Amino acid sequence: xxxxxxxxxxxxxxxxxxxxxxxxxxxxxxxxxxxxxxxxxxxxxxxxxxxxxxxxxxxxxxxxxxxxxxxxxxxxxxxxxxxxxxxxxxxxxxxxxxxxxxxxxxxxxxxxxxxxxxxxxxxxxxxxxxxxxxxxxxxxxxxxxxxxxxxxxxxxxxxxxxxxxxxxxxxxxxxxxxxxxxxxxxxxxxxxxxxxxxxxxxxxxxxxxxxxxxxxxxxxxxxxxxxxxxxxxxxxxxxxxxxxxxxxxxxxxxxxxxxxxxxxxxxxxxxxxxxxxxxxxxxxxxxxxxxxxxxxxxxxxxxxxxxxxxxxxxxxxxxxxxxxxxxxxxxxxxxxxxxxxxxxxxxxxxxxxxxxxxxxxxxxxxxxxxxxxxxxxxxxxxxxxxxxxxxxxxxxxxxxxxxxxxxxxxxxxxxxxxxxxxxxxxxxxxxxxxxxxxxxxxxxxxxxxxxxxxxxxxxxxxxxxxxxxxxxxxxxxxxxxxxxxxxxxxxxxxxxxxxxxxxxxxxxxxxxxxx
Amino acid sequence: xxxxxxxxxxxxxxxxxxxxxxxxxxxxxxxxxxxxxxxxxxxxxxxxxxxxxxxxxxxxxxxxxxxxxxxxxxxxxxxxxxxxxxxxxxxxxxxxxxxxxxxxxxxxxxxxxxxxxxxxxxxxxxxxxxxxxxxxxxxxxxxxxxxxxxxxxxxxxxxxxxxxxxxxxxxxxxxxxxxxxxxxxxxxxxxxxxxxxxxxxxxxxxxxxxxxxxxxxxxxxxxxxxxxxxxxxxxxx
Numbered sequence: 001x002x003x004x005x006x007x008x009x010x011x012x013x014x015x016x017x018x019x020x021x022x023x024x025x026x027x028x029x030x031x032x033x034x035x036x037x038x039x040x041x042x043x044x045x046x047x048x049x050x051x052x053x054x055x056x057x058x059x060x061x062x063x064x065x066x067x068x069x070x071x072x073x074x075x076x077x078x079x080x081x082x083x084x085x086x087x088x089x090x091x092x093x094x095x096x097x098x099x100x101x102x103x104x105x106x107x108x109x110x111x112x113x114x115x116x117x118x119x120x121x122x123x124x125x126x127x128x129x130x131x132x133x134x135x136x137x138x139x140x141x142x143x144x145x146x147x148x149x150x151x152x153x154x155x156x157x158x159x160x161x162x163x164x165x166x167x168x169x170x171x172x173x174x175x176x177x178x179x180x181x182x183x184x185x186x187x188x189x190x191x192x193x194x195x196x197x198x199x200x201x202x203x204x205x206x207x208x209x210x211x212x213x214x215x216x217x218x219x220x221x222x223x224x225x226x227x228x229x230x231x232x233x234x235x236x237x238x239x240x241x242x243x244x245x246x247x248x249x250x251x252x253x254x255x256x257x258x259x260x261x262x263x264x265x266x267x268x269x270x271x272x273x274x275x276x277x278x279x280x281x282x283x284x285x286x287x288x289x290x291x292x293x294x295x296x297x298x299x300x301x302x303x304x305x306x307x308x309x310x311x312x313x314x315x316x317x318x319x320x321x322x323x324x325x326x327x328x329x330x331x332x333x334x335x336x337x338x339x340x341x342x343x344x345x346x347x348x349x350x351x352x353x354x355x356x357x358x359x360x361x362x363x364x365x366x367x368x369x370x371x372x373x374x375x376x377x378x379x380x381x382x383x384x385x386x387x388x389x390x391x392x393x394x395x396x397x398x399x400x401x402x403x404x405x406x407x408x409x410x411x412x413x414x415x416x417x418x419x420x421x422x423x424x425x426x427x428x429x430x431x432x433x434x435x436x437x438x439x440x441x442x443x444x445x446x447x448x449x450x451x452x453x454x455x456x457x458x459x460x461x462x463x464x465x466x467x468x469x470x471x472x473x474x475x476x477x478x479x480x481x482x483x484x485x486x487x488x489x490x491x492x493x494x495x496x497x498x499x500x501x502x503x504x505x506x507x508x509x510x511x512x513x514x515x
Numbered sequence: 516x517x518x519x520x521x522x523x524x525x526x527x528x529x530x531x532x533x534x535x536x537x538x539x540x541x542x543x544x545x546x547x548x549x550x551x552x553x554x555x556x557x558x559x560x561x562x563x564x565x566x567x568x569x570x571x572x573x574x575x576x577x578x579x580x581x582x583x584x585x586x587x588x589x590x591x592x593x594x595x596x597x598x599x600x601x602x603x604x605x606x607x608x609x610x611x612x613x614x615x616x617x618x619x620x621x622x623x624x625x626x627x628x629x630x631x632x633x634x635x636x637x638x639x640x641x642x643x644x645x646x647x648x649x650x651x652x653x654x655x656x657x658x659x660x661x662x663x664x665x666x667x668x669x670x671x672x673x674x675x676x677x678x679x680x681x682x683x684x685x686x687x688x689x690x691x692x693x694x695x696x697x698x699x700x701x702x703x704x705x706x707x708x709x710x711x712x713x714x715x716x717x718x719x720x721x722x723x724x725x726x727x728x729x730x731x732x733x734x735x736x737x738x739x740x741x742x743x744x745x746x747x748x749x750x751x752x
Contacts, residue, residue: 366619373616376605383565383599385591385620385668 004063005075009082009140012056016049016087021108022468025049026115045118049087050139053080057143072148073141080140084133092129095120201345209341213413215453216348217406221430222437222445223355224402229431230440230488231359231368232395233375234288235296238303240426242400244310245279246272246407247417248319254329254412258320265331269408276404277397284396288389291378303427311419324418328411344413351409355402356442362398371395429453436477438484447485516579518543518703519564519595519672524573524583526556526563533559535727536573541672546694546704548714548735550748551724557707558600560724561674564705565597566590577672592620596670600677600707602661606650610641613649613660617667627667634663637693655686662693672703679710691717711748715739723748 019025028048029041038044057076066072094116097104104111120128150156170176179185201209221243228234249272253263287298309315311322319325330339331347338344362368370391373381382388411417429452437448477484517540526534533556541547551557562568564575566587575583582590605613614634618627635642638659644652649660658678665673675694679687691713698704708714715721715735723731723744731741738744 369616370619372608373605373619376607377603379567380599380603380605382587383567383591383597384617384664385588387586387588 005057005060005079006082008056008060008063009079010086011083012053012079012136012140013083013086015052015056016083017090019048019052020087020090020119021111023108023111023115026118029118040118042118046135050135053083053136053139054143054146056083057140058147061144061147066148069148072144076140076142076144077137078140080137080143081133083140084136087136088129088132091116091119091132092125095125095128099125197349198346201342204345206341209345211454211457213341213345213348214457215449216345216352217410218430218433218449218453219446220348220351220355220406220409221403221426222433222449223352223359223442224399224406225430226434226440226442226445227359227362227371227402228395228399229434231363231375232371232392234392234395235292236396236399237296237300237431238306238424238427239299239399239403239430240422240424241303241306242276242280242403243407243410243426244306244419244422245276245400246404247411247421248310248325248407249275249404250408251325251328251411251417252319255325255327257326258317262329265329265412268329269405272408273401273404276407277401280396280400281393284393288392288396300424300427303422303424307419307422307424310422320418322419324416324421325411326416328415328417330412330415339412339415341413344409347409351405352446355405358398358402359442367391367394436484438487441484441486441488444484444486444488451485517541517576518578519705520574520576521560521564522574522576524560524563524570524575526559526568526570528559528568533727534563534570537724537727537729539722539729539732541703541705543671543703544698544701545720546698546706546718548706548708548718548721549724550708550711550714550721550744552747553709554726555724556727557724558676561597561676561705561707564590565595565674567597588620591668594669594671595674596665596668596672597674598661598665598676598678601680602654602657604649604652604657604660604664607648609648610645610652610660613664614641614667617664620668630667630669634666637666637696638663654681655683655689658682658686658690659693662690662697666697666702670702672705673697675704675706677707677709679708679713687713711744715749 025045025048026041029044032038032044032047033041036043057079060079061072061076064071064075066075094104094111098113098116104116119132121131123131171180182188200212204212221239224242225236225239228236228239250265250268252259253261253268253271254265256262283299283302287295287302290298310319313321315321330337331343332338338347362371370381370386370388373384373386374388374391378388410421414421433448433452434445435448436451437446438444481487519541521537521539524534524537525532537556537560539547539549539560549557549560559568563570563583566582566585566589570583573583574581577590577593577595580593582593582595585593605616608616611631614631615627618630621627640656641659641663644656649657652660662675662678678690678694682690687710694704694706695717706714706718715738718735721733721735721738722729723738731738731744733741739749
């Protein structure tokens with residue numbers, strides 16, 4: 001009867017209630033029903049609810065540090081019973097209300113009579129309460145038993161051992177050794193990867209080409225913003241504005257209305273990139289003298305101003321106003337029209353490679369070192385002979401240019417663009433993906449884009465909860481991996497430097513440095 | 516002719532009049548110290564010389580040329596390098612990278628390597644920690660790194676802002692003996708200190724800064740015997 005059992009029971013129960021009230025269990029039910037081809041969503045509902053209980057009972061057993069089977073099981077059952085009691089009361093209450101023909105949906109949209117029936121096993125409310133409590137107690141028992149068995153019989157170690165043995169025996173086989181030992185093995189692996197990447201658009205179909213293309217556009221945006229935020233350390237919020245400038249450049253120069261210029265796409269690409277980069281310099285000159293929060297707020301304002309200008313009736317003759325620009329031109333080569341998702345996937349891949357190459361080269365160069373110094377301490381960078389304004393402007397211009405490139409591809413691929421494509425959410429998404437992926441890291445940006453723009457597509461059914469899941473993910477990330485999913489080694493050192501410091505520093509006086 | 520001259524310099528932070536007509540001179544090869552209370556304008560003086568802060572009036576003359584309107588990055592190239600207050604080393608960069616950053620204005624690879632070897636002679640502790648990040652160093656080691664980083668730019672005039680701050684007495688002694696060695700190697704030093712005791716024992720000449728103005732000046736012996744200085748900065752001993 002440890003304190004930890006009670007606490008985990010409570011937490012398990014409350015998490016369960018949260019899941020039920022928000023209808024997330026119902027969601028898990030329908031998802032699993034669809035994926036596994038089950039006849040009813042009940043399985044998914046109960047798996048998600050009891051999963052929480054199993055998990056929290058296992059945690060409770062771990063926290064209690066008990067050595068005996070009896071204590072572990074009793075504790076697990078107790079925590080299960082406690083959460084079951086709480087949830088059971090709620091289920092009983094819901095069932096009673098529902099039976100009394102109260103419209104619960106008035107307050108909680110997700111709780112349809114069908115959803116409630118799934119929770120009550122279709123029996124009388126009081127019986128349902130008892131049943132829920134009982135099922136939870138069993139789940140708690142299961143959780144603690146699983147955890148206890150795992151530590152007692154050292155499952156973790158044996159699983160590891162099996163995997164290692166398997167890996168070892170594979171690496172010992174002749175075939176493996178001949179392949180891996182061959183001098184061109186790595187080249188071959190890269191070539192295979194490249195071929196896979198290059199042929200992917202061929203068999204992916206329209207929908208996935210479109211989705212992955214969107215992810216790719218965000219990768220380009222992320223790589224650009226990463227230069228400013230991750231490498232030069234300047235917090236910029238209205239980055240979407242440069243994306244908009246690229247998109248509108250191609251739209252206004254290639255569409256039949258409002259101007260009817262109808263220029264060649266390939267000519268417009270550099271124009272869009274240069275215009276965006278120039279606007280970066282023009283904005284940067286006055287703004288980059290500011291630091292930190294001020295810079296963030298001013299750039300945020302700039303982003304909104306661009307969107308509102310594009311939308312305004314005053315400029316309707318020039319920008320097409322709130323309705324946007326239709327029939328944006330696409331590329332063609334040797335008379336082949338290339339304006340579909342399929343070709344654009346390739347263009348976007350080329351854009352990513354270009355952006356990643358530029359970023360990687362800059363990172364290694366003198367410019368990259370100047371950015372690193374500015375990020376560390378602007379005053380000191382200046383005092384060491386680095387022209388901080390020049391390098392900040394350069395970072396800004398390159399980032400804006402890449403956003404312009406992404407914007408050109410975006411508008412041309414969609415054959416349409418309008419002011420609502422460039423809401424603040426675009427800027428926030430890009431910033432989030434840079435942070436989630438790991439600031440300053442190229443693979444991190446790619447990973448962040450996949451998670452932020454790709455995952456919601458895979459979990460289409462989650463769409464209503466996208467923002468909820470998104471927020472929860474961000475909070476979790478910042479707690480568990482503040483350095484990002486795939487951080488640069490430097491970023492890792494920065495955030496876990498304390499542990500290192502404790503081990504290596506032998507002096508007791510406080511170490512004063514600049515983070 | 517003096518290496519560095521400040522003529523009636525006025526520096527403002529917004530509306531705050533921080534330096535109110537400050538004048539001083541530093542001759543080549545000297546160690547000159549600037550002592551004064553908190554907020555007297557010691558750091559502002561250094562920032563004005565190194566170009567991080569522009570004077571509103573007055574002249575800063577280095578080797579005969581007015582540098583009061585020259586950007587900070589250019590002043591470093593002229594040979595004036597600052598060791599900032601509170602060390603401010605790059606916590607996420609390694610010791611080696613910090614030092615390399617100090618040589619940003621130079622591009623002669625071999626000579627940079629030679630300077631680094633020299634810095635390691637002065638501070639053997641830094642060599643032991645060459646791969647550690649700046650943030651993991653102790654306070655004393657960080658101060659050594661800050662000095663080493665400044666030396667990497669091959670200064671002819673080194674501006675040092677409170678190198679003793681927050682250090683144990685034994686480390687203060689170590690740092691100051693190295694400052695003397697740097698001076699013997701021909702680097703001119705302008706040293707700002709609150710620890711007047713140590714500063715006056717090491718320098719050739721000194722200035723006492725009131726609020727934004729020089730109130731006393733002279734040889735360190737004269738200053739150390741001055742009753743006002745004794746009362747205000749040497750604990751009345």
